[in-house]
Amino acid sequence: MATPQHLFTRFAGKTSEWAGRPATFVLAVVLVAAWAGTGPIFGFSETWQLVINTGTTIITFLMVFVLQNAQTRDARAVQAKLDEIILTSHAENRFIGIEHLDEEDLQHLDRLVAKAAKGVRNERSARSSNTETDADADEASDDSASTKPTRAKRKTAPAKAPSH
Secondary structure: OOOHHHHHHHHHHHHHHHHOOHHHHHHHHHHHHHHHHOOOOOOOOHHHHHHHHHHHHHHHHHHHHHHHHHHHHHHHHHHHHHHHHHHOOOOOHHHOOHHHOOHHHHHHHHHHHHHHHHHHHHHHHHHHHHHHHHHHHHHHHOOOHHHOOOOOOOOOOOOOOOOO
């Protein structure tokens, strides 16, 4: 037998999928248009306005919890996949679980990674310009440049973020 939590998880997932479809949006627009079309029939009364206000408020209130559940579950699944990629690659394992850090620590780590990435970009740029300069010089000094093999660009190892 399925637990209430499992049932809610399935309900939240299906509802989230359903709510994100274009047909659902069209249905909502049609319902609002139908409500607006009934305005003259009901004399644009306060009760007529209360129907749409109450209905949309209740739906919005409930959808917040359903969609938050689905989003949280999806975020956990993506995080687990990213952790697995980190574990099976040459990336640093210390990045596993950083989603649990407080905002200040995350910002600090973000700055460190950005600094390391900038250093790698600068290093690659310098290597690229040196390689091009060397290749140009070699071609200029060689009369048979058309028969000379071209230099292959070297792959660089992924940058490691500095520890803090």
